[in-house]
Each structure stands twice: as C-alpha cells, then as structure tokens.
Amino acid sequence: MRLWPLLLCLPVCLAGAVFADTCPDAPDHSAGLDDLIAQIQQAESEQEARVISNQMWAFWADAPDEQSQAILDRGMSRREAWDLLGALQDFDRLVEYCPNYAEGYNQRAFVNFLRQDFPAALVDLDRAIALSPRHIAAISGRALTLMGLRRLDEARDAMAEALALNPWLPERGLAAPGGPLAPPGQDL
Structure with missing residues (x-):
C-alpha cells in the first residue's frame, strides 16, 4: 500500500518536470526602447x-532567463567565430526553448543570411518582427535579406521603415541616391 501515494504523486511530479523547462517571458524593455x-x-x-x-542591443540580447542567455551567448560566440552550423544549432535550441523571444529568431536569421539561405532568414525575420515590431536590426536585416532575394521594392520599403526608426543605421548608404535601395530612379 505504500506505493499508492507515490502513484498519486506521479502525474504532478511529471507535470512539474515538463514545466521546469518552460521559458519565461522575455523582459519588457518597450518603454526603454521607446x-x-x-x-x-x-x-x-x-x-x-x-x-x-x-x-x-543590450535590450534585445537580454534573454528571458539564465538558460536562454547562455544559449544566446554561445550561439553568438560561435557565429562570430564563423562556426555557423554550431551557431545554427544553438539558435534552433533557443527558438525551441523560447518560441516567444524575438532575438532567437533574429540571430538564427543572421546565421542563415550569412549562409545565404535567404528564404529561411526571411521566415525568422518576419517572426522576430511580429514578436518585436520595432526591432530595428531585424527590420534592416529583413531589407538586406529581401535584397538578397532580389525583391528590391520590398527591400526598399523595409529599409525605409528601419531608417525611420534609426536614421543612423550603417546600411543607410544602400538607400542613399545611387544605392541599390534608393527610391526608383535614384538607384543604380
């Protein structure tokens, strides 16, 4: 009969184990970002x-918890060392663990952009922007990805949106007269 109380506890214990690996919400930095x-x-x-x-960047890279921060940091280090497959594995893990954390998608998109897998990058950038509509880096990354896909009109629109938020973006020259994302008639 001693086994009976343990069997009653089993569903509760198993549920606790499942929820122990649930990513919390990302910190809300919207007021600071504004x-x-x-x-x-x-x-x-x-x-x-x-x-x-x-x-x-400090706001965007502020992961929801220690586990997600460690995964993000390791993936970014791997990307910086050009271990793109290792970085991709880390960002896949981060997105799986924290599906509502925009930076996981943004970083995975960056790795896919570097790999010139523009369709995969675009999917992740769209998700990052849906989760964080004023994520300037994701918006400008979307413009560059669309440019890589030769969808120049959409790339111009995305770059204009990013520049409206941050007129100092390093990519701003792409939208200047003579640049590939300049308004039609002013582009190359």
Whole structure:
C-alpha cells in the first residue's frame, strides 16, 4: 500500500518536470526602447548614435532567463567565430526553448543570411518582427535579406521603415541616391 501515494504523486511530479523547462517571458524593455528610439532620431553624430544603438542591443540580447542567455551567448560566440552550423544549432535550441523571444529568431536569421539561405532568414525575420515590431536590426536585416532575394521594392520599403526608426543605421548608404535601395530612379 505504500506505493499508492507515490502513484498519486506521479502525474504532478511529471507535470512539474515538463514545466521546469518552460521559458519565461522575455523582459519588457518597450518603454526603454521607446526612449532610445527617440534619442537616436535626435542624435547629432554617428558616434552618439552608435552608443544609443549599443544600448538597444543590450535590450534585445537580454534573454528571458539564465538558460536562454547562455544559449544566446554561445550561439553568438560561435557565429562570430564563423562556426555557423554550431551557431545554427544553438539558435534552433533557443527558438525551441523560447518560441516567444524575438532575438532567437533574429540571430538564427543572421546565421542563415550569412549562409545565404535567404528564404529561411526571411521566415525568422518576419517572426522576430511580429514578436518585436520595432526591432530595428531585424527590420534592416529583413531589407538586406529581401535584397538578397532580389525583391528590391520590398527591400526598399523595409529599409525605409528601419531608417525611420534609426536614421543612423550603417546600411543607410544602400538607400542613399545611387544605392541599390534608393527610391526608383535614384538607384543604380
């Protein structure tokens, strides 16, 4: 009869084990991001804008918990070392663990962009933007990915959206007169 109480506890214990690997919500940095977007739009120099942009990256790369932060950091280190397959494995794991964390999708998209797998990158960028509509890096990454797919009209629109949020983007030259994403008639 001693086994009976243990059997009653089994479903509760198993449910606890399943929920133990559930990713919490990502930190809400929307108010801080609003402030940084307003600041970068008023920035008077590229150097000033770069400092603000780095603060935005700190928000985007603030993962939901220690486990997801470790996966994100390892994947970014692997990507920086050009271990693209290792990075892709990490970001696949991050997206599986934290399906509502935009940066997991953005980073996986970046790896796929580097691999020139533009269709896969675009899917992840669309998901990142759906989760974080003002993720400037994902929006500009979407413009570059669409450019890689030779969908220039859509790329122009995405770059214009990104530049409206951050006029100091390093990619801004692509939309300048003579650039491939300049308004029609002003492009190459």
